[in-house]
Amino acid sequence: MPKLMSVEDCEELSTKQVHDLYRRYVSRSQVSLMNSFGFGRELVERAEGPWIYMRDGTRVLDLSGGVGVLNHGHNHPRVLAARERFARERRMEVHKAFFSPYVAALSHNIAELLPGDLAISYFPNSGAEANEGAIKMAYKYHGGRRNTILRADISFHGKTLGAGSLTGSAENHFQFPGLPNAVVYPYGDVEAVRAAVEATRKPDGKCDVYALMVEPFSASSLRSWSGPALTELRRLCTAEDIVLIFDEIYTGWGKTGTLFHFMRHEGLVPDILVYSKSLGGGKASISGYTAREPLFRKAYDRLSDVILHSTTYYGFGEETATAIEAVNVVVEDDYPARARAIEAILTPGLERIRKAYPEAVERTTGVGALHGVFLGGGPKLLDLAGKLVPGFTKDPRFRTKLITLSVIAHLYREHRVMTYYSPNVENPLMVAPTLVIEPAEIEYFLTALEETLAVGLRRLLTGFIREKAGAAW
């Protein structure tokens, strides 16, 4: 008999044993990366709301919001109850041969919540899969007669081959094969999109673009399109019959202060909306995309195409039931209003800190419960970062990243606050709390950040690097 570990065994493993298992069976580099923040040095016992409880009895305030997954916080009681009920009643997970009342109800509810004729939904499991489903639908809508897809220079659409080829992020630095004819436009620039569309025009005057990928608010760079620019994109796509796809995988379900970010702009409707993350209430791995009805009908609505796009786990029972409850919580507890209330504390709080530490904080920006603190410290500190980690002297991005990492590590170790950084060009420190965080907890974070910056970036950086010395970057 092979010697296999049980679930109970997992609960007994020490941190060192888990590290050893990771080194041997998962990834050595991951151990090094996670240890550098401090997060990797302890194990989590459980998590509730905005708090993570560690095995040593301490608790950590989670300001990462699970990178978009945890609008409901950890283990929301209603979300848990829905899952428990599903299991208790021995509901069926799989079998596409039977209808799922859960898929039917979730699609219905989402159509109720979205504007215009966004009505037909499909529920895979990851954001990348949902984007690829949307792209396939756009391609099929044009019957394979158009071949160009447009994506922004600053973009994150996932890491599968297709979605990854549309992702312009430092995380995605290796060139894998991907979708053909993916043309890049500068984020937020309507005229550049128009020029890119024109450049594809064939001698007969026909446009070759089948889809335009847009993140109305880019969570990785904290940039957003203006309302008039999005309206102009809508007009252009309608005129040229281009499928306008909004990727709101991160920003959906209330995060930025409206149910979806684009919904703050009256009358704006994409052709396909893609979402994920908090759709699963922090418990279920479920994503989705919803198309306007005429688009879906033309692309797929015939018997021969019924299973042209499907995946094993799409509409999986417990995931879908969980999502129904998660969406109901978002609506009943008015998560967009919660995000706006968080913004009302975070925006002035971060601005106050920027003013108090103008040398350290270049700027802060954000909306709802999604903010970034851009740390710098000036050319001298950047030089120091380059000298302390030779080999990266000429890489400005890596040097800013080091500074941000040293602040994240200090916040975590000294104040038990968890944040993260966005690996985009400027590496901001991300402040993206769950929507169940209390005002006093936000104030606790702001004080922690202030006290961290009071130590001085130079000291934070040298301490951080000294400790990391010898480890692989």
Ligand SMILES: Cc1ncc(COP(=O)(O)O)c(C=O)c1O
């Ligand atoms: C805007 C956006 N699109 C797509 C994705 C990819 O989702 P997944 O990691 O579930 O494939 C993400 C993930 O962070 C995202 O933020």
